[in-house]
Amino acid sequence: MGNPKVFLTIPRQEAGYRPIHDRISDYSEVEQTLNSRDRKLQASRCMDCGVPFCHWACPLGNKQPEFQDALYKGKWEEAYKILNETNDFPEFTGRICPALCEKSCVLKLSMDSPVTIRENEAAIAEAAFREGYIKPRNIERNGRKVAIIGAGPAGLAAANQLNGKGYTVTVFDKNEAPGGLLRYGIPNFKLHKPIIDRRIRVMEEEGIHFKMNNDVDVRQLPEGFDAYCICTGAPTARDLPVPGRELKGIHPALDMLAQQNRILAGMTFPKEQLVTAKGKKVLIIGGGDTGSDCIGTSNRQGAASVTQIEIMPQPPVGQNPATPWPQFPVVLKTTSSH
Ligand code: SF4
Known part of the structure; x- marks a missing residue:
């Protein structure tokens, strides 16, 4: 395991986001990276818990304590192999997973300072591509x-x-x-x-x-x-069957998000087909990840104002004392889109 007591002396350190004035005017990735030394120190904070709630909370069953330990010891290739046993694409999840593991980490529950599991995962995946650990496999075909x-x-x-x-x-x-x-x-x-x-x-x-x-x-x-x-169906929107839904200017999120990504990929659209927040007062219905993606996109498109509404009550910032057990939805989750 990493260093069983180091969480007492090494605080959680996130790589952080690019400055607002910089990131708000472009669509480049918001999140920054730590150097290898600091990244390994972050991995060292993992206590290799007897009951690793991080592993329990991960839908993929990632072996967080094991890959933190390998990372702490500088065994980047081994860390990638452990990660890849349960996760086909850690370079995606390391960027966009809501990190239920961190919401359930014992260091989150005990001192509101979880291991930076998601960022560590992204760092391992990037090292694997950079160092050439990810190579096309020679696969024996079974004829089907x-x-x-x-x-x-x-x-x-x-x-x-x-x-x-x-x-x-x-x-x-x-x-x-x-x-x-x-x-x-x-x-x-x-x-x-x-x-x-x-x-x-x-x-x-x-x-x-x-x-x-x-x-x-x-x-x-x-x-x-x-x-x-x-493997289809995810982009199908859940519509709101309410009076006025047919009015102009009301769009499912993906109409805007998909079009913006296509524009960034070089596609063009006629003016009447553009879904843009430029100069508009935008109301976003829904407080989840997709809603926050619409906030970030609206801001970059130049919205006059952005308001977001959500059906659920606002959860507390940090751990909810009413539900001290590891249960990810009880805390206010923020993402790089917010
Ligand atoms: S719960 Fe946190 S400290 Fe414990 S093994 Fe998982 S990542 Fe490490």
Whole structure:
């Protein structure tokens, strides 16, 4: 394990965001990085708890204590291998996961100062790409073919897993480039799109075929495959069936977020199709991650003002004394979009 008592002397240190005056005028990633020494010190704060709530809270089952320990000892490749056992794409989750592990970390519960698990994860993934630990695998084929419908996060993860098991995988998607919500939902200032392209290149080199601009009708699946994996539906908006919904200027979040990302990728749209907050007083309905992505995008587009409303009461900042057990939704979660 790291250093069992070092959390007493080394405080949590986040890499922080670029200054507001700098970041508000562009769409480059907001989050900064720590140097390797400070990053290892942050990993050393992990206590290797007997009951690691971080692991329990992670939907992927990431082995946080193990990869913190490897990182603390400077074993970056080993840290990546541990991370990659449970996580296909730590370079994505290290940037955009809401980090339920940190909300449940014993150092969060005891002193409101969790291990910087998510940032450590991103740092390990970046080191793995930089140092060449991530190489296309030589995979023995099993003679079976699988079609994946949808190149969003679920489709990409399914493709990566099945490809690793020897299936010949083809991914179909209606969009012009793979990534789904990673590419057409999450703003560039949280996830820079070359990060997706870099991973897709590795997947292609491993033999995965991507067929883009291919809007598959699930009632007429492409022929020639032994199995199909349907990974679609995430961009479908939950509409608000209220009077006035049809009025001009009311848009589902993805109309704005996807278009902005496409504009940054070089596409152009006629003026009447633009969904822009420029010069407007914007009201955002919904206080989750997508709502905060709309705040960040509206600010960058030059909104006159931005107001956000949320149906739930405002949770406390920091741990809620009424619910001292590890339960992630009870604290006010902020993201780099806010
Ligand atoms: S709960 Fe926090 S301190 Fe404990 S093992 Fe997990 S990351 Fe380390």
